[in-house]
Amino acid sequence: MKKNLGIYVHIPFCAKKCKYCDFLSSDKDSYGTQLRYMEAICQEIRLYKAVSDRYIVRTIFIGGGTPSLVDENLIQNILTEIRSTFEMDRFPEITIEANPGTIMYQKLLAYRSMGINRISIGLQSADDKILSKVGRIHNFDQFVAGYTSARRAGFKNINVDIMASLPGQDIHSYVDTLTRVIEYEPEHISAYSLTVEEGTPLSCDNRLLSEIPDEETDRRMYSLTKKVLGANGFNRYEFSNYSKPGYECRHNITYWTGGEYIGFGIGASSYFQGKRFSNIRNIHEYTQKLEETQMEIVNTDNIGRLYETVTGNLRVNVEPMYIDRRMEEFMFLGLRMVKGIDRREFYRQFNRDIYDVYGPTINKYIYEGFMETDGTFVKLTDSGIDVSNYILSDFILDK
Ligand code: SF4
Structure with missing residues (x-):
């Protein structure tokens, strides 16, 4: 079975x-670099012909960066x-990320015609002053225009x-x-708190840093998110993700439940055939390595060799x-899901009962009110989510 x-x-x-961004993205690459990079990604995908017959693709997520910027x-x-x-x-669920400053109706129609059925729009705030402070290229009106264009183009699943x-x-x-976002009735809302990452312009801007709300306010924002969205028909299904019933992001659930995925392009992470890895981060190095193989995929005889050497x-x-590491990850990621971890799934993946491995830890946190179970699912309580970093670190096996 695939x-x-x-x-x-x-x-x-x-x-x-x-100003706050530490994602692997650049505003300096020329159109020529973009063209070469996109072709290199196609070449990286082609190499997987060597192993693809064992898989069936359920979800695709085109993220960035700003995918809506490119042709x-x-x-x-x-x-x-x-x-x-x-x-x-x-x-399949096929998602593309879009920045409100780059959304055009014709492009949205093209996305729909190529089978993209979910769009994720990065608004961040409805306050134009805040958007400009953090260097976003759009205002709220542009978000509204992009959002309504997406609906008009036929998107029925918008984050x-x-x-x-x-x-x-x-x-x-x-x-x-x-x-204001709820008024537009999206199917999904992701709400993350800002983290100040070293090396970003924000991290060295004392004036902006001094305007960041304190931790207590951040906690209040977090609990208000659940309250306000909950009252409007959104279920929190992961720490920071909310959806209308049936619109949970299937792609992200793959990450949180230990499913296999391949990341194509620079810096992209994969969990594939029992290994975690990521791609090199330099765009020129990445493009060059793939261009060198461009002429070589001429028949299927050499695809296996090329796949091994180039990837x-x-x-x-x-x-x-290894199994310990997989069990740890299963716990870290699975406990992010509000419904928690399915004891039967743990057994299916590891051939061991979750209580044989983690019984004392789970029982301690149930006793302290940070976790709960109905016998099948084991999950964090609301107060457990508040201190999740501390709790999750207790699921490391070789401390
Ligand atoms: S649009 Fe997204 S990826 Fe691009 S700089 Fe802003 S936060 Fe980073």
Whole structure:
């Protein structure tokens, strides 16, 4: 039987870097570099013909960066390459990320015609002053225009990303963002708190840093998110993700439940055939390594050899996932899901009962009110989610 697979494609181009951003993306790459990079991704996908017959692709996520910035024909090429390399689910979830400043109706129609059925729009805040403070290229009106165009183009599954604890944001402004987004009735909302990452312009801007809400306000924003969205028909199904029933992001659930996925493009992470790894981060090195093999895939005889050598050259931080490590990850990631961990699934994957491995830890946290179980699912309580970093670290096996 074929195994389920998720595919992530990294498009590392942005119109302008946001001040808080430490994603692998650049606003400096020329159009020529973009073209070469997108072709290199197609080549990386093609190499997987050597192993693709064992998989069926259930989800594709085109993220970045700003995928909506690049020519839609280049996105089409990537999807065509995936479809000719892998068998696809009959009803795959195919998501593309879009920045409100780059959404055009014609492009959205093209996305729909190539089978993209979910769009994730990065709004972050409904307050134009805050958007400009953190270097976003759009305002709220542009979000509304992009969002309504997406609906008009036929998107029935839309996610809106918002952020808490942005510089200058108070509770009132945050709740205003939530309520204004709810008015447009998206199917999914992701709400993450800002983290200040070293090396970003924000991290060295003392004035902006001083405007970031304190931790207590951040906690209040977090609990208000659940309350306000819950009252409007959104279920929190993961720490920071909310959806209308049936619209949970299938791609992200693959990550949180230990499913296999391949990341194509620079810096993209994979969990594939028992190993975790990521791709090299330098765009020129990545493009060059793949261009060198461009002429070589002429027949299927040499595809296995090419797959081994070229993907071997692209991969870094390769980590074999031995059973202890897999169990730890299963707990870390699974406990992020609000429904928690299915004891039967743990047994299915590891041939051991979860209580044989983690019984004392689980029982301790149940006793302290941070975890609960109905006998089948083991999950964090709301107060457990508040201190989840501390609790999750207790599921490391070789401390
Ligand atoms: S649009 Fe997204 S990826 Fe691009 S700079 Fe802003 S936060 Fe980073």
